[in-house]
Structure formats: structure tokens, C-alpha cells
Amino acid sequence: MRLGHAYAHLKEWDRSRQAHEVVAARFGNSPWVHEARYGMGWAWQQQRQLDQAINMYNQVVAGTPTETAAKGAAPDRPLPLEQKRYADAANALLVVPFTYDYPS
Numbered sequence: 001m002r003l004g005h006a007y008a009h010l011k012e013w014d015r016s017r018q019a020h021e022v023v024a025a026r027f028g029n030s031p032w033v034h035e036a037r038y039g040m041g042w043a044w045q046q047q048r049q050l051d052q053a054i055n056m057y058n059q060v061v062a063g064t065p066t067e068t069a070a071k072g073a074a075p076d077r078p079l080p081l082e083q084k085r086y087a088d089a090a091n092a093l094l095v096v097p098f099t100y101d102y103p104s
Contacts, residue, residue: 001032004039008046017043034064 004019020039023032041056 001035001039004036004043008039008043011046013043013046034060037063 001023004016007016007019017040020036023036037056037060041053044053044056
């Protein structure tokens with residue numbers, strides 16, 4: 001996980017995603033798998049691979065009710081707006097505050 005975060009800090013998105021993929025593949029039952037998938041989504045998003053990013057974020061949201069899922073579903077994640085899917089963006093604004101108990 002830390003290697004993936006370090007590569008993300010350096011903006012080495014392929015390496016960051018690959019490091020997170022290793023965590024998800026090797027430790028699929030770990031509590032860290034959702035954070036790894038979020039890291040993969042973030043790397044995809046930074047590379048403008050929006051469909052892959054959305055897929056990863058959706059896996060996080062479906063897999064856990066934690067703060068990581070709230071970040072994955074957060075309305076400040078600009079993907080629906082970037083894809084001009086305004087209805088999805090509006091739904092995210094309404095759903096997140098009522099679904100997750102993480103105000104930030």
C-alpha cells in the first residue's frame with residue numbers, strides 16, 4: 001500500500017496502480033483490498049481512463065461501508081461531470097451524505 005501511495009505522490013500513475021493491483025491480487029481478503037482498489041481507481045482517474053476508474057470506485061462502494069467507500073462515491077470526485085453525466089453527478093450529491101457517516 002505504501003509503495004502505491006509513494007508512486008502516486010510522485011505522479012507515477014502506472015507504477016502506483018500496479019502496486020495497488022499487487023495488494024488486491026495477493027491479499028483479496030484483507031481489509032486493505034478496498035483501499036488498494038481506491039488507489040487503482042485514483043491512478044486510472046489521473047490517467048484519464050475514466051471507465052476503469054469508475055469500475056474500481058464502484059467495487060469499493062459495493063464492498064465496504066467505510067470512509068474509503070465514501071471517498072469512492074464522493075460528489076467531489078469529478079468523473080460524472082467530466083463525462084457530462086449530470087444526472088449521475090446530481091445523484092451522487094444526494095446519496096453520499098445520507099449513506100455514509102463521514103462528513104468530510
